[in-house]
Structure formats: structure tokens, C-alpha cells
């Protein structure tokens with residue numbers, strides 16, 4: 001036991017758990033601890049707005065596999081983080097949010113910046129600790145850090161501000177390392193038996209494969225089975241795109257090759273995926289989910305097994321260890337699918353080629369609204385699909401890309417391929433606009449040697465662009481690609497498809513984002529011609545990697561709109577009152 005203050009115990013425990021960077025805005029409530037961050041080896045990166053800090057902690061965690069940490073002012077700064085923590089929750093990010101609270105002697109009296117800070121994060125955290133005695137500071141801090149990793153999601157450490165003070169005797173806890181296994185022997189045997197007899201096995205590689213560092217194990221199993229591997233929705237980095245068995249992502253604006261192939265499956269191995277409802281919706285008028293296939297699902301969280309899709313076998317285990325164990329169980333055996341391995345390889349190849357050709361030829365949207373939008377667009381704008389293709393071609397090696405929520409960002413799903421896991425950080429199921437930019441800033445802090453690129457629509461960019469100042473002030477160079485189509489496109493698409501093109505609040509008359517970027521101290525460039533897109537990105541990445549410069553690349557686009565987000569969720573409007581009779 002060593003005598004120290006609770007502030008010291010807090011800081012020492014964070015340092016023991018490997019914290020070197022935190023994101024947030026300072027506040028007097030935790031200043032006693034903050035004062036010794038630097039000598040403890042911890043950099044507090046000041047942000048423009050605390051929501052950005054939570055997203056940065058998320059990006060930091062997603063790229064590094066380490067805990068991302070954010071902190072803010074009692075009440076005000078903390079409540080601002082709710083959206084960011086919700087996004088991190090659905091990205092399964094090990095984020096720790098430290099929430100200093102009003103002092104214990106004032107709580108309940110309606111003092112300054114008082115808020116009940118636990119309920120607001122209750123939905124979006126895996127664990128919440130409320131410090132009830134200064135002597136327990138190190139214990140509670142360590143538990144939050146351990147649980148963020150063991151539960152793979154945000155945890156909250158709530159500290160009444162007066163509990164930072166005093167003298168306590170503590171032993172600083174060391175991090176716990178959870179040794180995850182492959183799952184139970186019975187379910188693994190049942191799964192192996194299904195795979196042994198499968199004629200057309202297909203693997204879905206999900207976020208759990210990335211989190212478990214299990215891509216190689218997934219690859220080895222896929223190679224043995226000759227099974228096509230599809231990425232689960234928005235986990236395009238869960239299998240290397242250059243691998244012959246890679247087929248691209250399922251889900252919204254995903255790969256038709258992936259969808260066609262999985263529709264033929266008699267056995268699906270869903271590895272490290274909760275099979276979220278959003279990721280398997282019909283797309284391109286195709287209901288591709290193989291209803292009659294036997295489904296093996298592997299998830300580290302038993303509560304996900306069979307939750308969304310009916311399954312035959314549910315394995316509660318680590319994706320990597322489970323893949324290794326399944327391969328071991330099939331080793332040296334002849335499998336039913338060995339007989340048609342070559343035929344399947346040809347099929348996979350054909351499906352991929354045909355999707356590539358379709359995508360190459362699909363240079364713009366062809367629905368009536370889009371055709372009119374294209375016809376009426378002036379000079380200096382381009383088709384989003386073509387711009388996305390050019391960007392894809394100009395992507396640097398080892399790139400990290402984050403994407404936002406919006407029409408063009410969703411279409412980007414068809415054009416983002418990766419070789420390495422921990423490279424793609426899309427706004428996941430929480431789906432908040434404004435996600436991509438702060439998230440890539442956090443990722444860049446964790447991986448400064450990798451090129452970092454965020455995609456955002458003009459609407460989402462407006463929500464998040466002020467963090468450009470963080471990049472400039474704190475010397476965290478990144479590249480932002482802003483698709484300026486002058487509209488809240490994804491939502492406008494609903495008005496096109498369901499509301500008789502009665503456009504309400506959908507237009508965005510923007511100032512130049514390149515100029516705004518320059519005013520914030522970054523580089524800014526506006527791209528009006530397709531032939532300049534690739535060069536603009538290459539130049540921006542060069543400035544990022546060699547000159548520590550952040551660049552805003554504003555890509556001017558037509559107002560055409562890609563396929564609807566969720567045909568399942570909307571229905572044609574009905575109005576009963578006479579005065580609204582035309583609004584149907």
C-alpha cells in the first residue's frame with residue numbers, strides 16, 4: 001500500500017492501464033487530477049466540442065484495440081458526450097468515459113451544473129461505476145478499464161468532484177487480461193459436423209473477427225473449405241479484398257457478388273457477427289438471405305446468439321479461437337464440399353467479375369428523380385459514384401477510412417476495400433451524422449503513421465467540421481473528403497420515394513467548405529472535375545503524411561440520389577383531414 005491522493009490513484013491507475021492519450025475539455029471538477037496528467041505520461045487532447053471527444057476516443061479504440069478515454073466538464077460537457085458514447089456502444093468500442101460530477105455535499109440541491117450523470121449513459125454503457133468513497137478510486141477506475149475491454153463497449157466512471165481530494169492508502173491494480181476460448185466443445189462439434197457435410201458453405205466475417213485479431217484464422221478456415229467470405233455490413237476490413245475468396249460486403253449498397261453467393265449457401269458460418277437486422281435487409285430488390293440454410297453463429301456475447309436470425313448452432317466464443325478450433329476439427333478429413341471446390345471457385349470468380357463490371361458501368365443513378373437532377377445540374381459537379389471510384393483508385397496503402405451517415409457515404413460502401421483489419425470505421429448501428437471526422441482524428445492519434453481519411457456529406461460535415469481546429473491546434477493531420485451535393489440527400493430520398501417530392505428542409509445552401517477549412521487553418525481544395533479527384537486526394541494525403549497538414553477536399557456533386565436506405569421502415573403517407581388531402 002502506498003499513501004497518495006485519490007487524484008494520484010486515478011491517474012496512476014490510468015497509466016497502469018496504458019493510457020497515454022485522452023480526449024476532452026478541461027474543467028475545474030477534475031483539475032486536481034488533470035494537473036498531474038503530463039508527468040504521468042498522459043496527453044489530454046483538447047477538442048472543440050465534447051461530442052467530438054467521445055468519437056475520437058471511439059476511433060482511437062477501434063484502430064488500436066486499446067481503450068479510448070474521454071472526459072469532460074460536470075453536467076454540460078458530459079451530457080454532450082451521450083451521442084458519441086452511443087455510437088461507440090454500437091461500434092463495440094472499448095471506450096472509458098470519465099464523468100466528474102457535482103460534489104457529494106451539493107448533490108440534490110440543484111447547484112451549479114448538477115445532473116444525474118448515470119441514467120443518461122445507462123443505455124449505452126456495458127458498465128457504470130459511481131465512486132462512493134475516495135478510498136475506492138483505484139479499484140473503480142481499474143474496473144472500468146477492465147470491463148471496457150472484456151465487455152467490448154463503453155464504460156463510465158462517475159466521480160463526484162470532492163472525492164478527488166484527501167489521502168488514501170492504495171495498491172494500484174494491474175490490468176486484467178481475459179483469456180477467451182473458442183467456445184463449448186458440444187457446439188463446436190455440432191458446427192464442425194455441419195461444415196463437414198456442407199455443399200456450399202459461406203462465411204460471414206464480422207466485426208468480432210476484427211476485434212479478436214482473427215482475420216488469419218478466418219482465412220485459414222475459408223481456404224480449407226474453399227468458402228466464399230462476405231463481410232458483414234460496414235465491416236469491409238474484416239477480410240482482405242485481394243484474397244480470391246473475398247466477395248465484399250452484405251447490406252445496404254453492398255456487393256451483389258456477396259449477396260448472390262450467400263443466397264446459394266446451405267451452411268452459413270457467421271463468424272463474429274450479431275447478424276444485426278440492418279445488415280441483412282434485402283438490397284437491390286434481392287432477398288438474398290438463405291432462409292433454408294443451416295446457420296452457425298459465433299459471438300463472444302452469448303446474448304447475440306440467435307437474437308436476430310434463426311440459427312442451428314450458436315457458439316459463445318472468441319471468433320479467432322473458434323475458427324482455429326473448427327479448422328482443427330476438420331483437419332485431415334475429406335469434406336463433402338471438397339468434391340465441388342473448383343466449381344465453386346469458378347462461381348466465386350464469375351460473380352465477382354460480373355459485379356465489378358456492373359459497378360464499372362454504373363456511373364450514375366438512373367431513377368427518374370436522379371436523371372432530372374443530373375439534367376438540371378450546372379457545370380462543375382460530378383456523379384457521386386464516379387467520384388467514389390476515383391477516390392478508391394487513389395487510396396494510399398495502409399489507409400484508414402471513416403465514413404458518415406448519408407446517401408453518398410452509403411453508396412461508398414460499394415467502393416471501399418481493405419487489405420488489413422482495423423482500417424474502416426463507419427458510423428455503425430447508431431448511425432449519427434457527424435461521426436466520421438472526429439472518429440478519424442482519434443484513429444490518427446492512435447496510428448500516426450497511417451494515412452487517415454474521413455468521408456462526410458455536406459450536412460454531416462457541418463455538424464463536425466469545427467474539429468478541424470483540433471487537427472490544426474493539436475497537430476493531428478488528417479484528410480476530409482466532403483461530398484457537397486447541397487442537400488440532406490439521404491432524407492430527401494424519402495421525400496422522393498414516399499412524399500411526392502414535397503421537399504421540406506432538405507436543401508443546403510453552403511458556403512465554400514474549402515474556404516472555411518482554410519479559415520480554420522487547414523488546407524482546402526474544391527474539386528469540380530472528375531479527372532482531378534484522384535490527384536486532389538493524393539496531394540492531401542501527401543500533405544498529411546509529409547507536411548503534417550490537414551486538408552479539406554470538397555467534391556462537388558450532382559443531387560442524384562442512390563437507392564433508398566430502408567424500404568422496410570416507411571410507408572406511403574395517409575391524411576384524413578380535408579386540409580391535407582393533397583399530401584398523400
Ligand SMILES: Cc1ncc(C[n+]2csc(CCOP(=O)(O)OP(=O)(O)O)c2C)c(N)n1
Pocket residue numbers: 405406407408409431432433434456457458459460461483485487488489490491
Ligand atoms: C445526428 C443526426 N441527425 C440527423 C440524422 C438523419 N439523417 C440521416 S442521413 C441525413 C442526411 C445527410 O446529409 P449529408 O450529410 O449532406 O449527406 P448526403 O445524404 O447528402 O450524401 C440525415 C439528416 C442522423 N442520422 N443523425
Ligand SMILES: [Mg+2]
Pocket residue numbers: 406457458459483484485486487488489
Ligand atoms: Mg449532402
